[in-house]
Amino acid sequence: MAPHTEQLTRPAVQLRGLTRSFEGRTVLDGIDLDLPAGQFTALLGHSGSGKSTLLRAIAGLDHKVAGSGRLTAPEKVSVVFQDSRLLPWRRVLDNVLLGLNGADAERKGRAALAEVGLEGRERAWPSELSGGEAQRAALARSLVREPELLLADEPFGALDALTRIRMHALLRELWTRHQPSVLLVTHDVDEAIVLADRVLVLDSGRVGLDLAIERDARARGEYRGRLLAALGVTEGVG
Amino acid sequence: MTTTTPAVLPVRAQEEDQPVRRRRRGLSPGRALPASRLIGPALLLALWAAASAAGQLDPGAIPAPWTVLRTAGRLWSAGTLPTDILTSLERAAYGFTIGLAAGVVLALAAGLSRVGEALIDGTVNLNRAIPTLGLIPLFILWLGIGEAFKIAIIAIVVYVPIYLNTHSALSGIDSRFVELAEVQGLSRLRFVRQIVIPGALPGFFVGLRLGVTGSWLGLVVLEQINATSGLGYMMFQAQNYGQSDVILVGLLVYGIFGLVSDSAVRLIERRVLSWRRTLSS
Ligand SMILES: Nc1ncnc2c1ncn2[C@@H]1O[C@H](COP(=O)(O)OP(=O)(O)O)[C@@H](O)[C@H]1O
Numbered sequence: 368m369a370p371h372t373e374q375l376t377r378p379a380v381q382l383r384g385l386t387r388s389f390e391g392r393t394v395l396d397g398i399d400l401d402l403p404a405g406q407f408t409a410l411l412g413h414s415g416s417g418k419s420t421l422l423r424a425i426a427g428l429d430h431k432v433a434g435s436g437r438l439t440a441p442e443k444v445s446v447v448f449q450d451s452r453l454l455p456w457r458r459v460l461d462n463v464l465l466g467l468n469g470a471d472a473e474r475k476g477r478a479a480l481a482e483v484g485l486e487g488r489e490r491a492w493p494s495e496l497s498g499g500e501a502q503r504a505a506l507a508r509s510l511v512r513e514p515e516l517l518l519a520d521e522p523f524g525a526l527d528a529l530t531r532i533r534m535h536a537l538l539r540e541l542w543t544r545h546q547p548s549v550l551l552v553t554h555d556v557d558e559a560i561v562l563a564d565r566v567l568v569l570d571s572g573r574v575g576l577d578l579a580i581e582r583d584a585r586a587r588g589e590y591r592g593r594l595l596a597a598l599g600v601t602e603g604v605g
Numbered sequence: 606m607t608t609t610t611p612a613v614l615p616v617r618a619q620e621e622d623q624p625v626r627r628r629r630r631g632l633s634p635g636r637a638l639p640a641s642r643l644i645g646p647a648l649l650l651a652l653w654a655a656a657s658a659a660g661q662l663d664p665g666a667i668p669a670p671w672t673v674l675r676t677a678g679r680l681w682s683a684g685t686l687p688t689d690i691l692t693s694l695e696r697a698a699y700g701f702t703i704g705l706a707a708g709v710v711l712a713l714a715a716g717l718s719r720v721g722e723a724l725i726d727g728t729v730n731l732n733r734a735i736p737t738l739g740l741i742p743l744f745i746l747w748l749g750i751g752e753a754f755k756i757a758i759i760a761i762v763v764y765v766p767i768y769l770n771t772h773s774a775l776s777g778i779d780s781r782f783v784e785l786a787e788v789q790g791l792s793r794l795r796f797v798r799q800i801v802i803p804g805a806l807p808g809f810f811v812g813l814r815l816g817v818t819g820s821w822l823g824l825v826v827l828e829q830i831n832a833t834s835g836l837g838y839m840m841f842q843a844q845n846y847g848q849s850d851v852i853l854v855g856l857l858v859y860g861i862f863g864l865v866s867d868s869a870v871r872l873i874e875r876r877v878l879s880w881r882r883t884l885s886s
């Protein structure tokens with residue numbers, strides 16, 4: 368994967384001793400982490416391990432959470448949530464344009480919708496979209512802002528398996544074209560391996576495993592085994 | 606002997622003169638009947654007319670519909686009915702407009718700022734705890750028995766439900782949307798305009814409908830108790846002279862006011878909240 372090598376020297380996200388706790392219970396316990404610019408990273412972890420807490424810290428959405436540590440992140444950050452979080456009272460295009468300024472905002476919005484395959488649905492209401500379509504609109508909304516860093520919190524968690532596969536391809540394609548740094552939170556080991564170049568496992572408030580993924584199908588099984596072991600899951604024999 | 610239902614229903618459904626859709630009990634109430642809201646009143650009217658024609662009703666207590674209509678026509682051409690209607694409408698319109706404006710402004714002030722909330726919310730709830738009609742004697746003392754006190758009472762009856770519903774909708778804004786607004790970098794003004802206010806509109810409309818009903822209720826009570834002009838005055842006089850047909854004309858006009866205004870609010874609500882897909886759409 369040569370395209371991003373010259374950028375790898377300048378990390379997009381830098382965490383030093385990042386700590387976050389809720390009511391005295393430490394959820395993130397001194398995380399040190401660099402996310403190189405343009406890298407696609409997946410974050411695995413059990414439910415409640417603090418994945419969302421970490422993502423929200425990087426997104427700057429945790430004003431009221433107690434914690435310490437240093438954090439640098441790019442100016443232009445977009446977030447995709449598990450729910451599409453489209454405003455039900457705005458049409459799809461207006462949802463994509465939410466918070467966007469400038470004369471050619473609308474043109475950009477239409478282009479972004481076309482890119483995620485929602486051409487012609489600009490004037491639909493969010494309630495008229497299927498789950499997959501809504502999530503694609505959410506993806507368009509975050510891409511239209513040309514983010515340096517794209518944070519996604521289990522964005523495909525609520526989708527059916529077939530839709531999810533198509534969304535994987537779409538996300539990977541969009542990443543290749545726009546090259547933002549991506550931090551994708553997921554609880555799905557296979558999704559992490561398919562999408563990411565690097566997989567982190569969050570365990571007891573720290574990064575327990577940091578695994579580089581070669582885009583080469585041969586090693587998949589081995590990655591899977593190592594990640595599942597790091598998550599404390601033993602696969603049944605057979 | 607029990608047999609399992611053969612799984613050929615969809616195939617059967619495509620046979621001749623079978624609908625292409627499989628039958629399934631629909632749980633939404635189905636399509637609205639045309640002018641469905643008028644069916645009930647029309648039926649009642651028919652019963653009344655039938656009973657009058659059959660001589661089952663004492664014409665002194667409940668005159669026949671046609672008597673009421675004839676009386677209405679007479680009062681109309683004499684010019685007293687239009688004047689009374691106009692007087693009443695004017696009161697309701699002023700009171701409603703002031704109440705609407707006050708309810709919305711106070712709800713915005715209390716819903717969008719902590720200081721506003723501290724100053725306003727408790728005060729309004731205190732106001733709500735006092736039955737508004739109980740304020741009538743005090744308001745007559747303060748404002749005299751003219752128009753001002755009537756308009757003030759109607760305004761209070763209207764602003765309370767509008768304030769309460771709008772305020773609770775404003776402060777009940779989904780925290781997920783707050784988060785979204787932060788992520789998208791919305792300014793405070795844009796956040797309010799594009800997320801808080803549209804999100805509070807359904808609540809506002811609940812309050813608006815209660816307010817409209819309240820304005821007529823306030824009007825009727827004020828005009829019945831403290832009538833010096835208007836529809837209520839007309840009815841009050843009629844009571845003294847035992848003219849039940851005139852009283853019914855008054856009630857009829859009140860009823861039309863209520864029906865028309867409620868329909869108007871519903872129509873506006875449907876247009877403004879067209880993004881909502883509910884059972885009734
Ligand atoms: N706002 C909050 N208040 C209190 N506890 C919280 C809050 N958010 C998260 N937590 C707790 O922090 C832990 C990590 O949560 P989270 O980051 O959402 O986990 P994950 O996304 O990995 O499933 C959980 O135990 C959760 O209960």
Ligand SMILES: [Mg+2]
Pocket residue numbers: 418419420520
């Ligand atoms: Mg989570």
